[in-house]
Amino acid sequence: MKKLIVFIMLVSGTFQASFPQNSSCRNITAVSQVVIMTEEEKVNHLIDYIRHLSGSVFIRNGKEYSPEKAADHLLSKWKKHKKKVKTAQGFVERLATYSKTDEPYMIRFSDGHMEKCGDLLSLELQRIEI
Template identity: 45%
Template sequence: MYKFLLSVIFLMAALQPTQAVTTLPFAANAVYTLPLDDKAESAKIMQLITYIKTLEGASFIRNGSKYSCEEAAKHLQSKWEKHNDKIKTAEEFIQKLASHSGMSGEEYQIQFADGTTKPTAQVLLQELNRLQGK
């Protein structure tokens, strides 16, 4: 719950009432609007990185090696910090940075606690859709 509240606080800090894209109800009588700028997309990217970090019992597979999801989050965060001038949306972050190795071109994978493995891009797109209410 603590991590969720931090995500909400981070998102609310990016909110501006004049540039509406969509409305999000956070409290019973309050409606906030997402700004039509990079702050909203940055908030989504941070939420996706946090989501990876908090996957319990899962492993991140990069270039044939397994890493903890905390290590994966650090890796994705550093890639985003290095290339964020080229990334405008959360979908671009997933497609260009979080789905494959820039060195080998090999697809990143998430292996879940139950042993199933899915492409990281698929996992992150599903989470992005959930965040956007799709």
């Protein structure tokens, strides 16, 4: 039985695996790169995420809006308040969850189920921060 020894190196944020010369796997290299987003990039990603929820309806103060209109609304709130709200988490909690009337922003998906916008964006933020 042959033993396969794999060497893994971390070089400048990438993972590389190298295999011994006599291995049948010697031409395989695994590379993974970690991308670190700024808080501004995270917020822009979240707004873009809303913009591309095709088939869904954004509900604000009882009125229905397209995902594009919803994203434009959230972007305008972000531009107005980003000096006070410094993080993507703050954006979700303070700007993308409730209207001025304290009603939660809701999203109705094409299959009919509804979710709070803040909950949806919190999940997406967790996903991109991993």
